[in-house]
Every structure is written in structure tokens, then in C-alpha cells.
Amino acid sequence: MIRVARESISPPSILLSDKAQKAFEEANDFYRDDLSKRIQRSYQFRSEIYFDSEVKEALRQLFHDKCAYCEIPLYGRGVYDHFRPKTGALGLDGTLDPDHYWWLAYRWENLYLACEKCNFKKGNKFPVEGRRAPLKTFPPEIYSLEHPLLLDPCQDNPETLFFYADDGLVIGKEERSKLTIETLDLNRKELIEGRRKELGQLNSLLKLFLAETSRADEIWKMVRSGLEPAAPFLAAKRFLFSQWVFSMERELTRLNLKPMTDELLATFEVKAPPPPVKQTSVVKEYLQEQRQRETSYEQVTIGATNYIERIELRNFRVIEELALDFPDPRQDYIPWIVLLGENGVGKSSVLKAVALAFMDESKIEHLNLDASKVVRYGSASGHVRVYVSGYTRPFEVYFRKGDPHFYKTNPDGRLKRRDEPNKLQTLVFGYGGTRLLPLSEYTRPAIGGLTRVDNLFDPFMPLVDARDWLLSLTGGEGNLRFGHSARAIKKLLMRQEEDTLIRRRGQVKLKVPAFGTIVPLDQLSDGYQSTVALATDIMSVALGTWTAAEFAEGIVLLDEIDVHLHPTWKMEIVKGLRAVFPRMQFLITTHDPLCLLGTRSGEVHVLNRDLETRQIRATQVDLPPGITPDQVLTGFWFGLPSTYDEDTRRLLAEHRQLLRQGVPESDAHRLELEGELRRRLGTFADTSVDRMAQSVAAQLITEEHRPISAKERQEMHDTLLAMVRQKREAGEG
Secondary structure, eight states: OOOHHHHHHHHOGGGHHHHHHHHHHHHHHHSSOOOOOOOOHHHHHOHHHTTTTHHHHHHHHHTTTTTTOOOBOOOOEEEEHHHHHOEEEEEETOOOEETTTTTTTTTTEEEEEEHHHHHHHHHBBBEESOEEEEHHHTTHHHHHHHHEEEOOOOSOOGGGGGGEEETTTTESSSHHHHHHHHHHHOOHHHHHHHHHHHHHHHHHHHHHHHHHOOOOOOHHEEEEEEHHHTSHHHHHHHHHHHHHHHHHHHHHHTTHHHHHHHHHHHHHSSSSSOOOOHHHHHHHHHHHHHHHHHHHHOOOSSSSSSOOOEEEEEETEEEEEEEEOOOOOOOOOOOOEEEOOTSSSHHHHHHHHHHHHHHHHHHHHHTTTTGGGGGGOOOOOEEEEEEEETSSOOEEEETTTTOOOSSSSSSSSOOGGGOOOOOOEEEEEEOOOOOOOOOOTOOOOOOOSSSSSSSHHHTTTOOOHHHHHHHHHOHHHHHHHHHHHHHHHHHHOOOTTOEEEEEEETEEEEETTTTTTTEEESSHHHHHHHHHHHHHHHHHHHHHTTTTTOOOOOEEEEEEEEOOHHHHHHHHHHHHHHHHTTTTEEEEEEGGGGGGGOOOOOOOEEEEOOOOTTTTEEEEEEEEEEEEEEHHHHHHHTSOOOOOHHHHHHHHHHHHHHHHTTTTTTTTHHHHEEEEEEHHSSOSSHHHHHHHHHHHHHOOSSSSOOOHHHHHHHHHHHHHHHHHHHHTTTTTO
């Protein structure tokens, strides 16, 4: 992170226009009402103003088309970041200030260019030291009244607050820089590798600069080019250069090269190069602090956003070797993984394996789980590893044949190499395919810790009673949480803004002004009730830390998301849960193609048995836009040979047999059969091309019912296409 002079670029005219002023006044009208009156409504900012192309171009120039925070090159793909969030600000303890900082939504001083990962990880986190500035405090006054704990590249001088190691690590020198690194995850893998590469190249040039003085001017041009404002990871390279100049001062003076280096140093806005530091001791201390933080306590941390990056299973139930990689977070959501596959390929096993990796040994013992029952048949031992962002090592669990105990460190490893296991610092929820609504006489047992996965292993563990929990939210803070929760439930049920959730006479009801009706929640269909119960089960725990569901972070393992749902609701369930919990990461399974319609790129993985090795494998296959449920069912995702009823399949088989026998189109029986199929299917063999394709397919496709691999399916498709084209060119049909 480097200091950026915002005054070097004039504010875009769109932000100073009457349109922007009108948008500000509209927001002012909304936020003028008392919070209790508007808490169940969401305000939609006029994003076309701050997304205007003029604003984007100005931000690209200001930040040299790099992320303002991590300095990774963006190549025009940057996203807009409000440094002070426009829809509520979170403190270090999860406290939400819901009205900060809406009035800065259209202000040039509050707009930054960022990469998607930094933007997502930062989210609405904006802790300050002391009190926040009063509402509608504008720059520059807000800078003197408020003291953010995240470094601001346009107000602070971040280059003096970070230490950069040769291997690419960035280390904070004080609490603000440490918190900034943690919140933005500035030591994620791609950033460490990018810095390491750039620092290595600069170091090589500097060595060459001293070694080949005859080429000093030529090499110096390359050094200067790598230290221009638009260069990636400039702060790290400036740090290395300053250290190098200080340590090589005598040699530079002897070779009469010091004027060149001093002139370049002056452009860094640093008065003097920093004193040399023993790098190994700084890095060692940082890694020790990091590892201690990962292993010393279990509690939700607001700074870092933790999500699964990779899952590895070995010899877990039917699975011999399996690895799943999650897509990277995006600007406005965190990607899910959706597992498909026929029964017996291990979909539910993956969810349980991940839960076991996250649970500590005492929680596993509480569930009375027998490790020897999960070892794959014929194997001596196995393990699960779950790689989570912000952790230097994976969460692990080990198990052995004939041993009922699960181990968090490898029991067969050498003692001196064992390490303390990771401690969770985010919430983990687990739900099985049986999610019972609570019975009136049932009292849910208190469950401690951050892993709430009992229902995943115990199908008789009911969900929370949504009505009772919502009724329990009383008092000042409780009423606010009820309002935020009601807004989330409305999103889940896709209700209108004017609809409200009310509490009256021991019931929670949905008031729908458009129809003049009030409907108690417990009179909704089982599918709606089950989904509301799932959401409130998550919120009943998450809102102990986070004030509102849209800011809550955690990991949800959900088996058979389609249970109890009507087809119309199945099509919306992924979209609904993603809207309510945009910062929660879901790992789900489903047997229903309708539930895939809300998925996005990189999320759908199909588990199946390899036809040659018989081992379980995972294949990532996205759904093409516009695909129908029937096409999903008969495509690679579910692999059904047909979705027709048995009688229609019999007629189709009879028709293929006629084509194989070469029965002409004018044959009475063939015409009658095609007429019946046309009546049933709506369209069948209507054109000469259709009939030609069916004739070719009948000759190629056998009646052998067996699984078809993706490769075989593509080969068959290509062969059919080539044969049809050949017939057309020959004038047949």
C-alpha cells in the first residue's frame, strides 16, 4: 500500500451534478426517519452515479489501475470500494452502526479502486478508535474527528508502517497496520508470490547495477521503470530499495552512484531511508505470532474473513482421494460449492468430513462418533484437510482402522514434528437431509463452541423454533435484532419492501398491505417454514456476534437443500439464501436440477465413479445460460437416459428399431407411431433434418443401459453431427 495524492485528479463531474445532489437528497429522506420505522426496509442507492464510466476512469488514473490496498495490477477489472461503507459500519466487536456512512455514497473522497478480494474481505468492516463522527460529517472535517483503525492510502503514509520481507511477506509495524493486513488478508498466496517475484527482479537489477558500472545508465533506467507509480507492489519495492541504498552507501559513494540513488529516493516522499533490520528475526517473530493466533483460542474474530479454499479427503468412507477447490470471493458474494451425484458417491460424506476437520476432539466425543467406521474398506488410515483463508496450515482430522478415536494431529507422525491444531475463529453450521421443525414440547439443548453441526450427524436434532426465537428478541438491542432478522426473512421469502413482520399476541405474522392480509409464520407451507427455520437457526447463533444477517460470516454445510421445497421455491432457494447471507460460504448437496438455477460460475461439482478405476472423482461443470431442467437431468450433471415415462420410452425404442430396420417414412405403422409420439411430446420428427438425425442416432445408439462418461458423450455427439452433415451433403432425407 502506497500513499496516493487524491488531489492530483479532479472530482468527476457526475459526482458534482444535480443528479448526484438529488440522489443524496433521496437518501437523506430515507435516513431521516427513525431507525425503528425503516429497519425492515433496505435503501437502494443510485449506483449508476458512482459506477459511471467517468468515475471509473478517474479512479484508474488516480490509483494507476492497481488495487488501492494490495497494489495488484487490475488491467481494467477493478471494482469500486467505499472506504467508509455506505450501508452500515462494523466495529471490531461486531457492533453495527447502521446509519454510517450513507451520506458519503456519492463523494469522490470516499471512492477507491480495489480488487475483488480486498473489496470483499473489507466488506462493511470499518472500526474506529473512540467514537464515530456525527452523522453527515463530510471531508475534510471527518478526518480530524474520526480515527479509523484501517489505513487509508489517501490520508495516511502507509509505506512507513509496513515491513516487507524478501519472500513477499508484509508485516505490520504497529496495531493499525497489523489490523489492516489481517482484515484485507494482505498475505494471501497470490500477493506473497507477486511481491516475491517483483522483489527478486529488483534485487537482481540492483546487483547488476553495482557489478557492471559501464552499463550503469542503461540498468538505472530499468530500475527507475520498476519503481514508477504504476508499477505493481510498489511499496514493497520502495522498501527494498531504501534498505539497499542505506546498506550500500559506502559502495555507492565510492562508485560515484549515490547522486542517482538519492534523487530517486527523494521521489518516494521519505525523508531518510529506514535503518537496516535483521529480516530473519522480524519474519520469525511474525510467523510465531500468526501461529499463536491460529492455535491459542476459539472465538469469532471480526477482522479476518475465513472461508474454505480447498478440501482434501483420503480414505474417507467410499472416497479414496478427492480434492475440491472453491472459487475466489467476488465483489458482492462468496461462491458456494454444490455437489451432485447419484447415491453412494459420497456427497454427504464430504460434508461430514469437513465438519470433523473443524470440530475439536471434545466435540467429536460429545457426538459419540466412531472413527473406525469412516476408514475406507481395505485402507489402514486416512485423513481430511480443509484449507481456510487466513490460516497458514489446514484444519485436519486423522483416523485409523480399528481405532474409534479421531485425532487432530497425525498419530503416526513423529512427536517432535507435531503442532498444535488450528482453533476456529468463525462459525460453522452443519445440517443433514432430515431437518425437523421443532415440536411444541421440545427444548433444544444448549450447544457450546463455534461448530453447530449436531443436526448433520443426528437427524433427530430439530431446528430452532423460529417463532419463539423471534419473540425472544426484546429490549432495545433485541428489537433492533428483530428488525434486522425480519428484513432478512422478507428477503428469503421474496416479499415486497412495504410488507412487514410483526409480533402480536404470541405470534409472528407477515403483514401484506397489498392484499390486506396478515399471515402467521406457522401457517406457511412446510417448505417455507423449513427454510425460515433454517435461516433463523443460523441467525440465532450468528446474531450473537453480528447484528444483522447480511454482515454475518461463517461456513454452512447443508445436505439436500431441496428437502420439503415446492418446485417454484426450489428455483429460488439458492438465490434467497445468498441474498440473506451474502458473506456466508455454503457447501451443499442436492438431487434436484431446479436448485442449480441459482448457481454461478465454478460452483457446480459432479461426483461420480470413474468407469475405469472405479474411484470417486469430482468434475466441475457449469450450467449453460438458458438450460432447462430436462436438459440438466439428461446431461452430464445427472446423467439420466431420459425423463419420459416408461410407456413413452417404449414407443421411442420401437421407433428406433424401425429406423434400424430401414422402414421407409411412408410406412403406415411408422407414420402412426410418429403421430402418437408427436401428440405426446408436442414435436417429433417434424422436419427432414429431424428425421435424418434420428435415423443416424438409431444406427449409432445401442440399447445398452450403462453410465456414459463425459468423453464418450462428447464423442457420440461429434459422430452424430458428422454423420448428419455427411447425409445432407449426399442429398439424403
